[in-house]
Amino acid sequence: MANIELRGITKIFDKKVRAVNDVSLTIADQEFMVLLGPSGCGKTTLMRMIAGLEYPEAGRIVIGGGDVTDLPPRKRNISMVFQSYAVFPHLTVFDNIAFGLKMNKTGKAEIVRRTEEAAELVQLSPYLERYSAQLSGGQRQRVAVARAIVMEPAVLLMDEPLSNLDALLRLNFRAELKRLVAELKTTTIYVTHDQVEAMSLGDRIAVMRDGKIVQCGTPMEVYERPATEFIGGFIGSPPMNFLKVRLERVDGELRAMLGSHGLPAPAMLADHADRDLLLGIRAENIEATPVDGVASQDGLVSKTLVVELLGAQMLVTGEIDGQGIKVLVRADAPIKPGVDLLLHPELDKLRWFDAESRNEIVVS
Amino acid sequence: MANRAKWTPYLLLLPSAVYLAVFFAAPMAQAFGLAFQDTDNNWSLDSWRIMFSDASFNEALRTTLVLIVVIIPIQFVLAMSMALVVNAKLKFSGLWLYIYAIPLGISELAAGIIWYAVFTQQGWLNSFLQGLGVVERPFIFLSYENQGWLIFAIVLAEAWRATSIVMVILVAGLQGIPRDYLEAADVFGASSWQKVTRVILPLLRPSLQVALILRIILAFQAFAVIIAIAGQALTVLPAEAYRWYQDYRDPHVAAAYASLILFLSIASTILVLWLVPTREEQLG
Numbered sequence: 001m002a003n004i005e006l007r008g009i010t011k012i013f014d015k016k017v018r019a020v021n022d023v024s025l026t027i028a029d030q031e032f033m034v035l036l037g038p039s040g041c042g043k044t045t046l047m048r049m050i051a052g053l054e055y056p057e058a059g060r061i062v063i064g065g066g067d068v069t070d071l072p073p074r075k076r077n078i079s080m081v082f083q084s085y086a087v088f089p090h091l092t093v094f095d096n097i098a099f100g101l102k103m104n105k106t107g108k109a110e111i112v113r114r115t116e117e118a119a120e121l122v123q124l125s126p127y128l129e130r131y132s133a134q135l136s137g138g139q140r141q142r143v144a145v146a147r148a149i150v151m152e153p154a155v156l157l158m159d160e161p162l163s164n165l166d167a168l169l170r171l172n173f174r175a176e177l178k179r180l181v182a183e184l185k186t187t188t189i190y191v192t193h194d195q196v197e198a199m200s201l202g203d204r205i206a207v208m209r210d211g212k213i214v215q216c217g218t219p220m221e222v223y224e225r226p227a228t229e230f231i232g233g234f235i236g237s238p239p240m241n242f243l244k245v246r247l248e249r250v251d252g253e254l255r256a257m258l259g260s261h262g263l264p265a266p267a268m269l270a271d272h273a274d275r276d277l278l279l280g281i282r283a284e285n286i287e288a289t290p291v292d293g294v295a296s297q298d299g300l301v302s303k304t305l306v307v308e309l310l311g312a313q314m315l316v317t318g319e320i321d322g323q324g325i326k327v328l329v330r331a332d333a334p335i336k337p338g339v340d341l342l343l344h345p346e347l348d349k350l351r352w353f354d355a356e357s358r359n360e361i362v363v364s
Numbered sequence: 365m366a367n368r369a370k371w372t373p374y375l376l377l378l379p380s381a382v383y384l385a386v387f388f389a390a391p392m393a394q395a396f397g398l399a400f401q402d403t404d405n406n407w408s409l410d411s412w413r414i415m416f417s418d419a420s421f422n423e424a425l426r427t428t429l430v431l432i433v434v435i436i437p438i439q440f441v442l443a444m445s446m447a448l449v450v451n452a453k454l455k456f457s458g459l460w461l462y463i464y465a466i467p468l469g470i471s472e473l474a475a476g477i478i479w480y481a482v483f484t485q486q487g488w489l490n491s492f493l494q495g496l497g498v499v500e501r502p503f504i505f506l507s508y509e510n511q512g513w514l515i516f517a518i519v520l521a522e523a524w525r526a527t528s529i530v531m532v533i534l535v536a537g538l539q540g541i542p543r544d545y546l547e548a549a550d551v552f553g554a555s556s557w558q559k560v561t562r563v564i565l566p567l568l569r570p571s572l573q574v575a576l577i578l579r580i581i582l583a584f585q586a587f588a589v590i591i592a593i594a595g596q597a598l599t600v601l602p603a604e605a606y607r608w609y610q611d612y613r614d615p616h617v618a619a620a621y622a623s624l625i626l627f628l629s630i631a632s633t634i635l636v637l638w639l640v641p642t643r644e645e646q647l648g
Contacts, residue, residue, distance in 0.1 A: 053547050074553040086544035090566040100552035103562075131643075147552065 002064025002077070002154035002187055003029045004050065009059035011045050011211075019045040020056070021211035027204075032181055032188045034202035036195060038234065042211040043191045044083075044159055050189060051080050051157050064154055074103075079148035080157040083164065087132045087143045093119070094128040097146045118150035121180065138169045145177070149184060156181070156188045162197060174200055195235045199223065207231050225351065229358040232280050232351070238315060238326045241286075243279045244355065247272050259321035261300045263345065268363045269352060278358065280351035283328040288316065291340040300343045302327075307335055316341070392626070398619035411616040415624070418617075420599050420607075428600045430515065431590075432583045435522045439579060440572075442523065443530035448560070450531070451538040461535070468528045476592025479521035480506070483513070483593070508597040518598070521589050526582065530575045537571025538564070573640045580636065581629045601625050 004027040011020040020042040027033045035043040048054040050061055052073035061069045068076045079100070088096050095102075098115040106114075119125050122142040132140060141161060148156055161177070162170045178201055181188050192198055198205045199219040206216040215227040226232035232240035245256040247265055254269060255262040256279055269277070291301060302318035302325055309331060316327045316335055320343075327343065329335060352361045402408040415421055450461045467475065482488050483505045490502040505513040541564065549563045565572070587602040599607075605621035608614050 051551055053550065073547075073550045074555075078551065080548070080551045082544050082548060084542065084544045086542070086548040088545060088548070088563065088567075090569070099549075099554075099562075103553035103555075103558055151552070 005062040007060045009056045012057045018211050030185045032203040034198040034205045035191045036198040036205050037208035041208040043208045047191045077154040079151045079153035081144045081148050081161045083160040085140045085144040087140050089132045096143050100151045118146040122146045156186045158190045229353050238283050240280045241325050245279045266363045276355040278353035281345045283326045285346045285349035286327045287344040288327045288329050288341045291342045302341050304339045395619040395622050398616050399623045411620040414617050415620045424599045424601050424604045438523050439527045442527045446531045447534035450535050464528050467525050473588040475525040476589035480593050483517045514594045514598045517593050533575040537568045541567050570642045576636050577633050580632045584625050584629050
């Protein structure tokens with residue numbers, strides 16, 4: 001059990017590529033922290049530095065109050081689940097799980113007890129005598145998890161542990177993993193590029209891009225209030241809609257205009273009047289009704305291009321003044337391609353972004 | 365089309381099959397034939413009787429086995445260390461590989477002569493020792509009376525000459541071990557020594573097996589190095605085969621020696637396969 005403090009971590013590869021660039025992050029004891037980002041964003045490198053498999057060019061890593069920056073992996077009291085699982089092919093399931101305990105010369109009886117306990121936790125008990133080649137991908141993943149948790153580490157590191165499983169297994173294991181980690185109460189760092197995994201597992205999510213953490217917060221914060229256009233586009237399926245609007249004063253009221261239509265804009269944006277802004281809105285926060293007769297001034301009109309039935313909902317792709325927009329509506333909504341829709345976004349869910357920097361302009 | 369596809373593999377195997385049949389299988393059958401015939405070409409075990417009762421036989425067999433038992437462990441420990449150095453991706457590790465591989469390009473006889481030049485009466489070692497004033501007169505390392513030095517010189521020459529082939533096989537095997545396994549070993553608390561004994565060596569088993577079989581077979585055939593260094597002062601099985609053929613003009617006994625070497629090679633290969641098995645389910 002330990003908290004983790006990263007202070008100004010930088011990793012440079014080949015003397016020029018800054019894989020991780022001056023990252024600072026504090027992870028609380030027992031917290032489940034997800035490092036989320038597209039491939040090449042530095043999330044795995046950051047985790048490998050915490051594990052001690054890479055050495056940072058600058059910065060300090062502190063685990064449980066002790067500086068471990070210069071310690072080898074085995075002296076850091078960490079465990080890791082590798083993306084490839086790295087289950088030793090020459091050892092049985094039992095010996096794989098017991099590997100770490102054997103290395104640190106734990107007593108024989110204790111090795112047996114703890115190994116069997118860990119195997120039980122991940123439902124591997126019937127397979128203890130098998131070799132890796134005789135296991136399915138899912139079972140191998142469990143061996144990797146059991147091998148990590150049997151060490152009762154201060155910090156558990158997981159590098160995309162679900163990415164090699166097929167979709168159904170991934171869904172099952174995600175829930176299982178969540179239960180397991182909640183039970184163990186170990187501080188956990190979890191690397192993934194899958195935003196759904198990140199949302200469902202993390203106490204907090206640190207979104208990374210180009211070697212930096214661009215936002216760190218609870219899944220709800222990151223989802224609802226993305227700090228940049230990139231994060232809004234990366235998290236959520238479908239991604240957040242971004243519409244280029246012009247802020248204008250109409251009859252003394254601030255309005256975000258898109259072609260001839262507009263939406264009321266918060267007064268706090270007054271500084272940005274007569275300028276372009278990016279308007280962010282999630283697909284499920286838009287009410288859509290077919291236009292009948294005269295269109296009202298409030299709301300946006302979109303021309304429906306594609307309609308996709310997702311099961312519980314329907315995803316409508318439309319176009320407003322040449323800009324694409326996606327809206328989630330009820331599965332039985334009477335919407336067909338070619339139909340004009342009147343869109344009413346929930347006003348308190350509107351997010352405003354600077355058109356230049358693409359960062360959020362906080363208005364509430 | 366289907367017919368052609370069916371025969372293609374066999375067609376591709378044909379050249380090597382013919383080569384093996386003409387240059388290996390046929391002479392081998394011939395040698396077997398010779399070994400079991402007397403000088404009048406009648407079937408007999410005379411050659412084997414002569415071989416087993418020959419005064420040099422026991423010495424040749426003993427020396428051959430001693431050399432194998434001494435050289436091979438030395439070679440494997442050395443080769444493993446060298447392979448780990450090369451694979452450690454240190455600075456200049458590529459250079460080390462080339463330095464280690466130099467003896468690969470030198471023939472067995474030339475290697476023997478090089479080491480003979482080191483140990484002989486007027487050799488480099490004696491000049492060196494005299495220069496330092498350690499000895500007054502040249503010390504005769506390579507004589508019938510100094511069996512220990514003879515063996516030592518041969519072991520040194522063989523280790524120098526044939527360790528790199530083992531190393532090359534082991535380096536190839538090491539490079540086939542995914543980095544994740546070694547990192548997992550690091551994370552789960554293995555020291556460097558534990559990493560070698562608990563992870564690398566077991567995963568290297570297929571390579572070790574191949575290298576071991578290759579080395580033992582070649583060690584049974586070791587000949588030129590021994591002739592070059594020891595001359596008549598020490599004998600091994602292939603040297604006896606040569607002597608019976610060349611000096612005593614008796615191809616039958618020579619063939620019996622050759623057959624015995626073949627038999628020992630096969631037996632030791634089976635022994636290695638049995639002692640160092642590679643189990644299918646343990647391969648990555």
